[in-house]
Amino acid sequence: MAAQHFAQPRSKVNDFALKLANVNGTGSSSANNLLMRSIFRMGVPVSGKNLFPSNIQGLPTWYEIRVNKDGHVARARTYDLMVAMNGQTYARDIAEVTSGGFTMYDSSWPLDRDLIREDVTYLGVPLAEMCNDEFRGPRERILMKNIACAGALVAMLGIDMEVIAQLLTEQFAGKDRLRESNQRALRLGHDFATSHFDYPLPCRVETMDATRGSILIDGNTAAALGCVYAGATVAAWYPITPSTSLMDAFAKYCAKFRIDPETGRNNYLVLQAEDELAAIGMVLGASWAGARAFTSTSGPGISLMQELLGMGYYAEVPAVIFDVQRVGPSTGMPTRVQQADILACAYASHGDTKHVLLFPANPAECFEMAANAFDLAERFQTPVFVLSDLDIGMNDWVSPALEWDDSYVPDRGRVLDAGELRELEVYHRYEPADSESVAARTLPGVSELGAYFTRGSGHTIEGAYTEYPEEYQAVLDRLARKHTAAAEHTPAPLVDQRAQSPLAIVTLGSCELAVLEAIELLAERGITADYMRVRGFPFGAGVRAFLEAHDRIVVVEQNRDAQLRTLFTLETAVSKEKLESVLAYGGYPLSAEDVVDGVTKILGG
Amino acid sequence: MPSIVKPLVTHPGLERNALGLTIRDYEGGMSTLCAGCGHDSVTAAITHALWESDTPPHMIAKLSGIGCSAKTAAYFARGAHGFNGCHGRMPPIATGASAANRDLLCIGISGDGDSLSIGLGHLAHLVRRNVRMVYVIENNGVYGLTKGQFSASADVGSTTKRGEANHLQPIDPIFLGLSVGATFLARGFSGDKRQLVPIFRAAMAHRGLAVIDVISPCVTFNDHEGSTKSYLFTRQHDVQMTVTDFVPPAEEISATIPTEGVVSIPMHDGATLRFRSVPEGYDPTDRIAVMEHLMSARGRGEIVTGLLYVDEQSSDLHELGNTTEKPLTQVPYEQLCPGSAALAGVGFR
Ligand SMILES: Cc1ncc(C[n+]2csc(CCOP(=O)(O)OP(=O)(O)O)c2C)c(N)n1
Numbered sequence A: 001m002a003a004q005h006f007a008q009p010r011s012k013v014n015d016f017a018l019k020l021a022n023v024n025g026t027g028s029s030s031a032n033n034l035l036m037r038s039i040f041r042m043g044v045p046v047s048g049k050n051l052f053p054s055n056i057q058g059l060p061t062w063y064e065i066r067v068n069k070d071g072h073v074a075r076a077r078t079y080d081l082m083v084a085m086n087g088q089t090y091a092r093d094i095a096e097v098t099s100g101g102f103t104m105y106d107s108s109w110p111l112d113r114d115l116i117r118e119d120v121t122y123l124g125v126p127l128a129e130m131c132n133d134e135f136r137g138p139r140e141r142i143l144m145k146n147i148a149c150a151g152a153l154v155a156m157l158g159i160d161m162e163v164i165a166q167l168l169t170e171q172f173a174g175k176d177r178l179r180e181s182n183q184r185a186l187r188l189g190h191d192f193a194t195s196h197f198d199y200p201l202p203c204r205v206e207t208m209d210a211t212r213g214s215i216l217i218d219g220n221t222a223a224a225l226g227c228v229y230a231g232a233t234v235a236a237w238y239p240i241t242p243s244t245s246l247m248d249a250f251a252k253y254c255a256k257f258r259i260d261p262e263t264g265r266n267n268y269l270v271l272q273a274e275d276e277l278a279a280i281g282m283v284l285g286a287s288w289a290g291a292r293a294f295t296s297t298s299g300p301g302i303s304l305m306q307e308l309l310g311m312g313y314y315a316e317v318p319a320v321i322f323d324v325q326r327v328g329p330s331t332g333m334p335t336r337v338q339q340a341d342i343l344a345c346a347y348a349s350h351g352d353t354k355h356v357l358l359f360p361a362n363p364a365e366c367f368e369m370a371a372n373a374f375d376l377a378e379r380f381q382t383p384v385f386v387l388s389d390l391d392i393g394m395n396d397w398v399s400p401a402l403e404w405d406d407s408y409v410p411d412r413g414r415v416l417d418a419g420e421l422r423e424l425e426v427y428h429r430y431e432p433a434d435s436e437s438v439a440a441r442t443l444p445g446v447s448e449l450g451a452y453f454t455r456g457s458g459h460t461i462e463g464a465y466t467e468y469p470e471e472y473q474a475v476l477d478r479l480a481r482k483h484t485a486a487a488e489h490t491p492a493p494l495v496d497q498r499a500q501s502p503l504a505i506v507t508l509g510s511c512e513l514a515v516l517e518a519i520e521l522l523a524e525r526g527i528t529a530d531y532m533r534v535r536g537f538p539f540g541a542g543v544r545a546f547l548e549a550h551d552r553i554v555v556v557e558q559n560r561d562a563q564l565r566t567l568f569t570l571e572t573a574v575s576k577e578k579l580e581s582v583l584a585y586g587g588y589p590l591s592a593e594d595v596v597d598g599v600t601k602i603l604g605g
Numbered sequence B: 001m002p003s004i005v006k007p008l009v010t011h012p013g014l015e016r017n018a019l020g021l022t023i024r025d026y027e028g029g030m031s032t033l034c035a036g037c038g039h040d041s042v043t044a045a046i047t048h049a050l051w052e053s054d055t056p057p058h059m060i061a062k063l064s065g066i067g068c069s070a071k072t073a074a075y076f077a078r079g080a081h082g083f084n085g086c087h088g089r090m091p092p093i094a095t096g097a098s099a100a101n102r103d104l105l106c107i108g109i110s111g112d113g114d115s116l117s118i119g120l121g122h123l124a125h126l127v128r129r130n131v132r133m134v135y136v137i138e139n140n141g142v143y144g145l146t147k148g149q150f151s152a153s154a155d156v157g158s159t160t161k162r163g164e165a166n167h168l169q170p171i172d173p174i175f176l177g178l179s180v181g182a183t184f185l186a187r188g189f190s191g192d193k194r195q196l197v198p199i200f201r202a203a204m205a206h207r208g209l210a211v212i213d214v215i216s217p218c219v220t221f222n223d224h225e226g227s228t229k230s231y232l233f234t235r236q237h238d239v240q241m242t243v244t245d246f247v248p249p250a251e252e253i254s255a256t257i258p259t260e261g262v263v264s265i266p267m268h269d270g271a272t273l274r275f276r277s278v279p280e281g282y283d284p285t286d287r288i289a290v291m292e293h294l295m296s297a298r299g300r301g302e303i304v305t306g307l308l309y310v311d312e313q314s315s316d317l318h319e320l321g322n323t324t325e326k327p328l329t330q331v332p333y334e335q336l337c338p339g340s341a342a343l344a345g346v347g348f349r
């Protein structure tokens, strides 16, 4: 059979994006993983983003792989190769292929003429046909179709077959039959491709050495591990996408690391609460009693927690809340990403409240910031939010291997023990306050001398009930000072001022990779910009100085209302006029092109 | 309105418990409730039971939601920490506290609004988890603190002061408890301290969650003619289904337990629950039989009181979670952190 030949556009070795369009519930994820992991094993920077529906079976689902030798692996907006396996989305998918790119499809059925683009090359692989001949039973046929497809891609992308064989051996250790059928399916696709097409494609992988010392990990797993390392013993939660896998991972790691070897008993307790009101209540109760306790949730859960979050703030009870953000408002798009809970968390609850927020940008920071969050929560006796998001939380990222400093000592804050209490003439809960406006707390079960009545109602510095303005305000004003004091303890921003430009791009969280790439792309067009990624709220001196030092600041974030920008205007002296916004809030992870387009438009206008 | 500090007066003649403490040592701040409020009598019974139980005050944790009833957590055991949470949210807060430190004797104080309206879901799940604690509902049929609206425990036909009748079916925490697997259910009357104290003692020794529904009249908003939660109505309709003695472990050996028609239930800590008088065929460990007795009593219009149901066999929260015996708050950090070496196996490489 004559091989199909392609015009070779400019080399796309280790610099391309591909997208696999599938139907949810047909088991495409193991094939997707295989591809992503093999590229990682070949030492090439890569990202894999799962764009999945809020559905168990039937709706469209995509997996996007971006390969980039320079590490620019933010989401791509167009694709060099589209693997179009879902008839429902053909039209949309094929429209996203770059001119000169490729579309692979299942040629067991003819392709609709209307969908054919002149500038795209079509690679038909009769996947269903091949798998129907080769495998028995509908479930296996469907699953193996994905693997056969991966096999064809392995050939077309130049992925090392030895790497693939090794991955299958690891994945199916002790499951010989499964390994064998996977291998067979891979071979099937691979051999079809090699005998029918000119391979590999211009967009292909070549071995590099850029992922040594790195791991693939998702942010939820890393955050969960961070909680284990930070010494959290009580976790309470109510299932919600995209935070569920955080608690699953916590339970998994606890089962591994937290069972007392002598007694077989658990040094932790995970409570699946009846709702998020209960989850935060449990966290407050446990923290009040002296445990490191946390919950993980997403937007709707944050909404439900409001009242008790205010209680935590006012009564000064530590709590750690992981908010793995998804698209709002309301139920929104549960499986899509946004950064739209910034203000809801910063000022969660009625009355004058202000919270401490941390903004991790990747799994490694999810791991580190878990310990930061507990330290801050206990040092400042207040709820602390870690605002991750679906992209960080649920996708596998190439990350530096997680590191832990064994000399870490938890900052439990000011807690008086029985001996210290005996030294005091009298103990009062909310005085005296230290230089950071924090007063010492005591734990139940320690000493009568430290007993006090925790209340969300108006209280004096002694902790007693009050309705007198001056007594109430004394406490409320100290809380404001305490919040300010926390600023210098939140992680410093990451700043790059090498461009020495009056123009700055400021962002947070998972926007990072797209923004850094965009800054390079803009530089190629002669637009230079300094960079700052904010990592915590309240804003410290570093953030304020950077805002001060730049004339024009573009704030890039993933929400409609420019929430980070709003927070700058509310909480720093920056003049509103200096701040502009690039906003992406459709629910897909940010691309460098989104930022380039936005900045160009601002500068042009 | 400032808080009121109760003067500390100790009478040399006061009896001392095993810790050498008098009843005064288990008291709290001065009540700011209306004179005659049932809740204050409940406070007195709890205070007495705590003193009798020889619990060191600092090992007690008092938890409550919001309401007149919730305030009473401040009126006993001044040597204990208290957590006056949000309306209806005490059960999860107590669950968290108990999860963190299983050695605490958690005493939860709630109202009928707090427990049966806004916090009903939490209560049901607290029961299911069998959190080891004493859960008191000071039940007056109204929202006292918001000035007398009907609560979810108001009986059909019961009227407000202005004569408006309630038409909605009441939620009975005892029936609720029976249906969701409660392991200790009792009902008392704030006007009968003699009955309440042994019930509280037993509740404090119980292996899991003890729910005690105490009819506790609101003198200001629900003590009039036409109310079914008034002192008078409760006295007239109170039928003591069971009479129980709590026999602490130490006394067990010397106590002669009479055998005639009496059910004795050993508690997990070595104490004994002795049901001195129960109706013919009443088995306080038989969920279905108890349910039937209570159903027919309700049909007769009786307000049934006593320790009604007990199950000392079921596991509590920590037993179900296989948590370590010492409180989680006391596990040293070194035992909690796996250390950097364990990271070698983390992530895909
Ligand atoms: C979220 C919320 N909603 C409403 C209130 C107002 N509120 C305070 S106490 C109360 C009812 C208390 O009734 P109950 O629990 O029966 O206690 P009682 O005062 O009768 O002892 C209400 C509705 C509140 N504190 N919080």
Ligand code: SF4
Binding pocket: B032, B033, B034, B036, B037, B038, B039, B068, B069, B140, B144, B145, B217, B218, B219, B220, B221
């Ligand atoms: S209003 Fe009713 S419940 Fe509240 S203190 Fe007065 S009598 Fe008690």
Ligand SMILES: [Mg+2]
Binding pocket: B067, B111, B112, B113, B138, B139, B140, B141, B142, B143, B144, B151
């Ligand atoms: Mg009430």
